[in-house]
Amino acid sequence: MISFLDLKAINAACRDELLEACTRVIDSGWYITGNELSQFEQAFAAYCGAEHCIGVANGLDALTLTLRAWKETGRLKEGDEVIVPANTYIASILAITENRLIPVLVEPDETSFNLCPEKTEAAITARTRAILPVHLYGQLADMPALMDIADRHKLLVLEDSAQAHGASISGRKAGSWGHAAGFSFYPGKNLGALGDAGAITTSDAELAQTLRALRNYGSHEKYKNLFQGVNSRLDEIQAAMLSVKLKYLDAQTAQRREVARLYREGIDNPAIRLPHVVSEEQHVWHLFVVRCARRDALQQHLAGLGIPTLVHYPVAPHQQAAYAAWNDRHYPVTEQIHAEVLSLPMGPHLRAEQIQAVIRGVQDFH
Numbered sequence: 001m002i003s004f005l006d007l008k009a010i011n012a013a014c015r016d017e018l019l020e021a022c023t024r025v026i027d028s029g030w031y032i033t034g035n036e037l038s039q040f041e042q043a044f045a046a047y048c049g050a051e052h053c054i055g056v057a058n059g060l061d062a063l064t065l066t067l068r069a070w071k072e073t074g075r076l077k078e079g080d081e082v083i084v085p086a087n088t089y090i091a092s093i094l095a096i097t098e099n100r101l102i103p104v105l106v107e108p109d110e111t112s113f114n115l116c117p118e119k120t121e122a123a124i125t126a127r128t129r130a131i132l133p134v135h136l137y138g139q140l141a142d143m144p145a146l147m148d149i150a151d152r153h154k155l156l157v158l159e160d161s162a163q164a165h166g167a168s169i170s171g172r173k174a175g176s177w178g179h180a181a182g183f184s185f186y187p188g189k190n191l192g193a194l195g196d197a198g199a200i201t202t203s204d205a206e207l208a209q210t211l212r213a214l215r216n217y218g219s220h221e222k223y224k225n226l227f228q229g230v231n232s233r234l235d236e237i238q239a240a241m242l243s244v245k246l247k248y249l250d251a252q253t254a255q256r257r258e259v260a261r262l263y264r265e266g267i268d269n270p271a272i273r274l275p276h277v278v279s280e281e282q283h284v285w286h287l288f289v290v291r292c293a294r295r296d297a298l299q300q301h302l303a304g305l306g307i308p309t310l311v312h313y314p315v316a317p318h319q320q321a322a323y324a325a326w327n328d329r330h331y332p333v334t335e336q337i338h339a340e341v342l343s344l345p346m347g348p349h350l351r352a353e354q355i356q357a358v359i360r361g362v363q364d365f366h
């Protein structure tokens, strides 16, 4: 049987180390903001090539709290505009509206599905203060071009790196390009905890300090509250799990790249458009997303062969009930992407014969 993603198998590969780490935390008697968290924060900051890492409860909080921190320190204010790709997962946009900032939805580049530098620059107004690029499906957005735009227009850049742990351009990883980056360690992400977890990376010391307070009731030292903060901490037990799993991330990324290489080599069905790869290092293959005009028929065909697939994502943010005021807007590129995408099984759990079965299944679709 082929699984879309098999977390049990992925975690089984380091089961003994995970158990050992669990035991260490249980026996320590210390469960919140301790050594496990600071060790993971240091390791992950170093991995990304950023000065600081601040663990939080999940990826959405990582994005929301970063924008909030910029408001608290006077770099953003209510009503400021934030440019974001129209085809992102809704969390990127929730982080903006939660802060009473205005999302400016921009159509993605048609081949990479990531924020298009030209359309981004064209969307800048007198009220634009930030850009929130999303490294969708694991491929880093065109950060050199976007940072150049941000520098020229004095804009803040928050990378949504929830799908792109370890992706890089010229050796520089996701999480080290923008002024800050939000990561998710949701179990199914490339680096996944055994529950919810997230983090922000940044090389801005003031931002890091503000975030450490915000995640902990706005308190920088016990019983003194600088901000009206929240409770969004990364538990010791999850930090310990993540420290174990971080050691395996690069090897698992290499396995994902091999699956992607085989898919790209083996699939040449004219009804299917393969994902566009700018460069090998730029993509860590959180998802392998093909496009097909008859997407639902392709999905059914594969399901009939026992090949599970998913749609990321079926409904665009501007068409959601949550953003009813935007429902009559049209973003043709985004809408077409949502109508045509299909994610094939992807992950380090896939065996050679399973990969070949997926390729055969896709090739047999007429």
Ligand SMILES: *Cc1c(COP(=O)(O)O)cnc(C)c1O
Residues within 6 Å of the ligand: 058, 059, 060, 061, 088, 089, 091, 092, 134, 160, 162, 163, 183, 184, 185, 186, 196, 197, 198
């Ligand atoms: C998963 C994800 C998030 C949110 O992360 P959670 O940990 O689930 O809150 C944000 N943005 C993108 C692009 C994601 O894929």
